[in-house]
Amino acid sequence: MSKSISDNDQIKQGLYIVPTPIGNLADITFRAVEVLKKSEYILCEDTRVSKNLLNKYEIKAKLISNHKFNETKNLLKIVNLLKEGKLISLISDAGTPGVSDPGAILVKKCVEENIDIIPLPGASAVTTAISASGFSEQYFFYGFFPEKEKILKEEFRNLSGLNACIIFFCSPKKINKFIPLIKKNFIDREILICREMSKFYEEYIRCTISELRLFDKTLKGELTIVISEKKDNKKTLNYLDESDKINISKMINKLSIKEITNLFSQNKKIPKKIIYNYCLKLKNEK
Numbered sequence: 259m260s261k262s263i264s265d266n267d268q269i270k271q272g273l274y275i276v277p278t279p280i281g282n283l284a285d286i287t288f289r290a291v292e293v294l295k296k297s298e299y300i301l302c303e304d305t306r307v308s309k310n311l312l313n314k315y316e317i318k319a320k321l322i323s324n325h326k327f328n329e330t331k332n333l334l335k336i337v338n339l340l341k342e343g344k345l346i347s348l349i350s351d352a353g354t355p356g357v358s359d360p361g362a363i364l365v366k367k368c369v370e371e372n373i374d375i376i377p378l379p380g381a382s383a384v385t386t387a388i389s390a391s392g393f394s395e396q397y398f399f400y401g402f403f404p405e406k407e408k409i410l411k412e413e414f415r416n417l418s419g420l421n422a423c424i425i426f427f428c429s430p431k432k433i434n435k436f437i438p439l440i441k442k443n444f445i446d447r448e449i450l451i452c453r454e455m456s457k458f459y460e461e462y463i464r465c466t467i468s469e470l471r472l473f474d475k476t477l478k479g480e481l482t483i484v485i486s487e488k489k490d491n492k493k494t495l496n497y498l499d500e501s502d503k504i505n506i507s508k509m510i511n512k513l514s515i516k517e518i519t520n521l522f523s524q525n526k527k528i529p530k531k532i533i534y535n536y537c538l539k540l541k542n543e544k
Contacts, residue, residue, distance in 0.1 A: 269296055270376060273340055273368050274347040275361065277354040277380030281456035283314055287380050291315050297347040299339060301332075303360055307351045324348070329360050333367055340373045354382050358401040358427055384425055387452045387482040390462060394487040397423035403436070411439065418443035424485045430477035437472055440485070448486040454479035498528065498536055506533070510540050 274293050279285040294300060294317045301324035302308035308321065324332055340346055348355045348364065355361035368375050384399050398420055403410055417424050424444075428436060430453075440449065444467050451463040457479070467485070498506070502522065509518050515537040523530045 269293070269345070270374060271340075271343050271345055272374030272376050273364070274345070275355050275365070275375065275377040276347045276349050277378060277382065278308075278311055278349050278352060279456065280352045280381050280383050280386065281454065281460070283311055285381050285456055286311070286315070287378065290378055290380055291317070293378065294319065294347055294349075296345060298344045299346045301336065301346065301348045301361075301364075303350045303355075308349060319347070324360055324364070326360050329363050333364060336364060337367055337371055337373070340368065341371070352381070352383070354380065357382065357384065357399075383427070383452075383455060383480075383482045386455055387425060387450065387484050388423060390452065391423065391450045391484045391486070393423045393448070393450070393484060396487070397425055397484075400424060400426040402427050414439045414443045421488045423487055426483055428481040428483055430479065430481055433477060433481060433483075434472045436483075437470060441467055441470060444485050446489050450484040450486075452482040452484070453477055455482065496529065496532065498532060502528075503536065506537060507540060510537060515541065 274297065276290050276293055277286075278290070294312070294315070297319045299322055300308070300312070300317070300319045301322050303325050305321045305323050311317075312319075312321075322332065322336070324336070336346065348361050350356075350359035350361065353359065356365055365375055388395075388397055398417070400413075400417065403413060403426060433451075447467050449465060449467050449470060453459075453461045453463070459479070506518055506522070509521075513521075515534060518537050519530050519533045522528060522533045
């Protein structure tokens with residue numbers, strides 16, 4: 259039976275990467291709460307947001323504001339605290355730190371300084387959205403798209419060549435800007451727009467991209483968008499053409515009907531029954 263942190267007098271010193279709920283404050287692990295309670299310092303993206311969670315679980319650690327505008331400035335101070343043996347946790351406003359959130363710069367510096375990094379599993383908008391999509395389990399996560407129009411168009415063109423699900427984050431104010439680009443580059447795919455996941459007003463909008471329309475009013479809450487993998491556009495044929503028949507007649511005395519049926523059904527979108535019946539006809543004629 260594995261021990262929880264509370265079973266040990268001390269826990270390993272280092273930087274803890276602690277995921278926090280993406281909406282519902284109940285979606286935090288027991289281990290995450292234990293680590294935060296034992297932390298001497300907690301690095302927060304926005305202390306005002308983090309206090310809602312920390313107060314709920316009676317976590318009293320000292321908070322340090324650590325966001326994209328000051329994380330480089332804070333770097334030396336935090337690294338020195340870690341070298342002194344302080345137990346520090348890194349959290350973001352929602353989800354896993356360092357994934358489209360502040361934290362990557364600090365983690366990289368800790369790696370360079372041989373400081374232990376202990377990542378905890380937990381809440382993630384990416385995995386939550388992909389699990390609800392019903393699309394391929396192979397996916398590519400982009401994050402937030404760049405602001406510049408030229409780069410944005412180029413990125414969409416590049417992503418359209420991937421035969422995998424594509425996941426990205428989007429501000430509700432920008433979704434109508436992206437829709438024309440989505441329709442132009444991914445027209446043969448499906449889309450899932452996830453809004454306010456795990457919150458009271460959570461919503462999942464599903465449609466084909468050809469059906470996707472601009473929104474009449476601004477949506478509320480951050481959006482996680484999942485675009486499906488490419489669809490197989492090969493049409494199923496309900497007949498054998500003359501070249502197929504010639505090739506089958508050449509094989510009929512060399513391979514079994516089952517082998518010919520499997521071979522042709524894999525290489526061409528022709529139902530096995532049609533291939534099998536034609537092979538049977540050839541056999542009977544002989």
